[in-house]
Amino acid sequence: MKGIRQLADQLNISIGTVSRALNGRPDVNEETRKRVLEAAAELGYVPNQSGRSLRQGTTNAIGFMVESGFDTAGNPDNFFLGVFDGVQTVLSRHHLDLVVLPCATDEDPTQYLRRMVARRLVDALIISATRRKDERIELLNKARIPFIALGRSATPGDHPWIDLDFEGVAHRAVDRLVARGHRRVAVCVPSNDINLGFVFLDAYRAALGRHGIPFEPGLVIRVASSEQGGYQAAHELLTMAEPATAVVLIYELMAIGFYRRLNEAGLSPGRDIAVIAFRESPLSRFLSPPLTCFRMSLRDLGIALGESLLASMPAYAEVYPQGIVHRVWPMELIEGGSDQAISG
Amino acid sequence: MKGIRQLADQLNISIGTVSRALNGRPDVNEETRKRVLEAAAELGYVPNQSGRSLRQGTTNAIGFMVESGFDTAGNPDNFFLGVFDGVQTVLSRHHLDLVVLPCATDEDPTQYLRRMVARRLVDALIISATRRKDERIELLNKARIPFIALGRSATPGDHPWIDLDFEGVAHRAVDRLVARGHRRVAVCVPSNDINLGFVFLDAYRAALGRHGIPFEPGLVIRVASSEQGGYQAAHELLTMAEPATAVVLIYELMAIGFYRRLNEAGLSPGRDIAVIAFRESPLSRFLSPPLTCFRMSLRDLGIALGESLLASMPAYAEVYPQGIVHRVWPMELIEGGSDQAISG
DNA sequence: GGCGCTTCCGTAAACGATTTCGGAACACTC
DNA sequence: GAGTGTTCCGAAATCGTTTACGGAAGCGCC
Numbered sequence: 001m002k003g004i005r006q007l008a009d010q011l012n013i014s015i016g017t018v019s020r021a022l023n024g025r026p027d028v029n030e031e032t033r034k035r036v037l038e039a040a041a042e043l044g045y046v047p048n049q050s051g052r053s054l055r056q057g058t059t060n061a062i063g064f065m066v067e068s069g070f071d072t073a074g075n076p077d078n079f080f081l082g083v084f085d086g087v088q089t090v091l092s093r094h095h096l097d098l099v100v101l102p103c104a105t106d107e108d109p110t111q112y113l114r115r116m117v118a119r120r121l122v123d124a125l126i127i128s129a130t131r132r133k134d135e136r137i138e139l140l141n142k143a144r145i146p147f148i149a150l151g152r153s154a155t156p157g158d159h160p161w162i163d164l165d166f167e168g169v170a171h172r173a174v175d176r177l178v179a180r181g182h183r184r185v186a187v188c189v190p191s192n193d194i195n196l197g198f199v200f201l202d203a204y205r206a207a208l209g210r211h212g213i214p215f216e217p218g219l220v221i222r223v224a225s226s227e228q229g230g231y232q233a234a235h236e237l238l239t240m241a242e243p244a245t246a247v248v249l250i251y252e253l254m255a256i257g258f259y260r261r262l263n264e265a266g267l268s269p270g271r272d273i274a275v276i277a278f279r280e281s282p283l284s285r286f287l288s289p290p291l292t293c294f295r296m297s298l299r300d301l302g303i304a305l306g307e308s309l310l311a312s313m314p315a316y317a318e319v320y321p322q323g324i325v326h327r328v329w330p331m332e333l334i335e336g337g338s339d340q341a342i343s344g
Numbered sequence: 345m346k347g348i349r350q351l352a353d354q355l356n357i358s359i360g361t362v363s364r365a366l367n368g369r370p371d372v373n374e375e376t377r378k379r380v381l382e383a384a385a386e387l388g389y390v391p392n393q394s395g396r397s398l399r400q401g402t403t404n405a406i407g408f409m410v411e412s413g414f415d416t417a418g419n420p421d422n423f424f425l426g427v428f429d430g431v432q433t434v435l436s437r438h439h440l441d442l443v444v445l446p447c448a449t450d451e452d453p454t455q456y457l458r459r460m461v462a463r464r465l466v467d468a469l470i471i472s473a474t475r476r477k478d479e480r481i482e483l484l485n486k487a488r489i490p491f492i493a494l495g496r497s498a499t500p501g502d503h504p505w506i507d508l509d510f511e512g513v514a515h516r517a518v519d520r521l522v523a524r525g526h527r528r529v530a531v532c533v534p535s536n537d538i539n540l541g542f543v544f545l546d547a548y549r550a551a552l553g554r555h556g557i558p559f560e561p562g563l564v565i566r567v568a569s570s571e572q573g574g575y576q577a578a579h580e581l582l583t584m585a586e587p588a589t590a591v592v593l594i595y596e597l598m599a600i601g602f603y604r605r606l607n608e609a610g611l612s613p614g615r616d617i618a619v620i621a622f623r624e625s626p627l628s629r630f631l632s633p634p635l636t637c638f639r640m641s642l643r644d645l646g647i648a649l650g651e652s653l654l655a656s657m658p659a660y661a662e663v664y665p666q667g668i669v670h671r672v673w674p675m676e677l678i679e680g681g682s683d684q685a686i687s688g
Numbered sequence: 689g690g691c692g693c694t695t696c697c698g699t700a701a702a703c704g705a706t707t708t709c710g711g712a713a714c715a716c717t718c
Numbered sequence: 719g720a721g722t723g724t725t726c727c728g729a730a731a732t733c734g735t736t737t738a739c740g741g742a743a744g745c746g747c748c
Contacts, residue, residue, distance in 0.1 A: 051734030118390030395704030
């Protein structure tokens with residue numbers, strides 16, 4: 001099967017009619033349409049995407065940019081695969097496909113995205129690992145390409161985004177710890193420019209403030225979001241002049257290293273130091289004591305991302321009328337024993 | 345910047361010359377080429393991919409099909425992100441880009457691939473989660489699309505593939521265990537139709553055979569490749585009439601559940617039952633005792649995949665002359681204490 | 689029978705690039 | 719000065735679709 005030409009010849013009708021029939025245009029006899037559809041199915045004809053794209057200026061594909069070097073790359077579950085799944089299910093309802101664009105660690109994300117945009121491979125984009133100041137947002141705005149960011153940004157503008165509920169996480173974590181008598185609560189955030197850490201830190205400050213606890217910069221530990229980072233964080237915490245009695249870890253993977261360093265010091269999480277971490281993974285329950293952490297549905301997040309992206313595209317405005325979405329994704333607290341540490 | 349037309353008008357030359365200049369054709373004056381290149385850079389002109397594709401029948405993109413429901417989706421590190429990174433670095437050397445095609449859990453992989461192939465979105469493909477009998481291989485062969493499989497298959501034909509060294513893993517694991525006096529070595533494999541489990545099981549049988557140990561079907565435990573699966577596997581093992589004294593787990597994530605069930609029974613891995621698992625993750629060293637497992641470089645695997653794929657494409661035959669590659673990827677043994685269990 | 693309306697379909701022009709073909713300009717040789 | 723190359727570039731065809739436009743056919747109505 002070559003192209004629409006052959007299909008039309010086979011049926012002895014013009015290619016215009018074939019195209020109209022396949023695309024569900026109203027101005028084609030239903031009998032004719034049926035014949036075309038049948039012949040297309042039989043011959044396995046599928047329109048050449050390049051031809052379509054060239055003519056319509058649209059690709060019927062949505063891009064999802066991820067970065068191999070992003071922190072969650074080391075996280076204890078395949079965060080993105082779960083999200084992809086949700087996005088796909090939404091898109092397939094509209095005959096759209098998802099193509100993932102992985103930016104290599106050695107390439108600048110903005111440059112990479114610029115190239116991809118120029119390629120006109122996709123009609124719209126989901127970007128992740130959003131930076132505090134993210135040039136990609138300006139780039140996409142200027143190029144007038146619909147997009148949604150997984151993760152809010154401080155970059156000005158009114159683009160749609162969905163972010164995890166770091167405020168909720170920080171407040172609930174701090175509330176719990178304070179309720180157990182803790183006053184010196186440390187926090188671990190990554191030391192990169194991804195906005196997540198900043199949002200988390202702000203929420204942590206606010207949470208402390210609600211309890212009248214002054215913010216101490218010394219209790220903010222900046223390390224890599226890895227097991228090693230967690231180990232290092234525990235080390236820093238142990239060598240403080242006046243150690244914290246509790247800690248909130250932003251990446252659950254860090255908990256492994258954190259536990260390890262504590263164990264080396266003869267200390268036990270949940271007894272000597274309270275630990276709460278964000279985000280649940282298979283190993284949370286296995287740790288001893290089990291880690292108190294926060295859970296979410298990756299697939300549902302993907303669905304929300306897909307729907308909210310479509311909502312920002314004029315072509316789908318009537319299907320998803322919610323418009324520009326700014327949404328915070330709820331997290332569920334999972335109680336382990338790791339935050340049971342006694343106070344003082 | 346609109347298209348090549350504008351660029352040509354700006355320079356007062358024809359679009360043909362512009363195209364030739366940009367594509368490095370010899371029949372264009374070097375002075376002219378320089379002017380074109382400069383103007384293109386200044387105006388940020390990038391050729392429209394649809395136009396190119398339509399004319400040349402090529403897309404300059406390589407696809408990597410992954411499945412959200414694949415076992416490793418739950419694995420304790422982002423297996424695929426690491427591999428993507430390696431593939432990207434190879435492709436970018438040839439001005440190719442990687443697009444990842446994630447198949448949703450609720451869609452048939454072959455149907456999905458058929459759609460993607462028809463889209464002509466990519467020039468060549470990497471497929472993963474290779475099945476024992478994989479229709480995708482036949483599909484791609486018939487469509488004459490260059491591809492490489494991550495994971496060998498029993499599907500006839502001579503397509504290129506790279507697979508992890510399951511033989512090496514199985515032999516080294518069994519050798520170690522037997523050397524420590526074990527005779528009853530159980531093995532855990534997934535219960536799906538992905539070829540990995542079959543290859544692993546065959547190698548396990550062969551390894552036992554080399555030591556004159558008869559194969560016992562009762563020692564093959566088929567469970568899901570998840571933490572729960574590991575838990576269940578341990579349970580099955582404990583309730584055997586004549587329990588195994590050692591076990592080889594194919595997914596490291598299973599070790600968490602396996603350890604947990606053992607602990608519940610008052611047993612300790614490495615003391616009461618020897619455990620070796622495939623593949624290392626951040627938590628391997630953290631488990632108590634640390635897990636004896638196998639390590640690999642995801643990025644290097646990706647590089648090999650990319651190079652081997654290009655080697656199978658006529659257009660790159662002179663750059664990568666190795667031709668059709670069948671390659672087994674080596675794994676490095678990481679010693680933990682989990683396989684130290686005494687025998688008898 | 690003329691007119692208007694609807695229904696359906698064919699023709700041809702885009703879309704933006706690459707590439708074949710031929711020719712202009714120039715130099716060189718005899 | 720005619721013939722022969724060589725170098726470089728422009729014109730135009732081409733890839734496979736979609737879609738604007740117009741027209742043919744059929745029908746109903748006065």
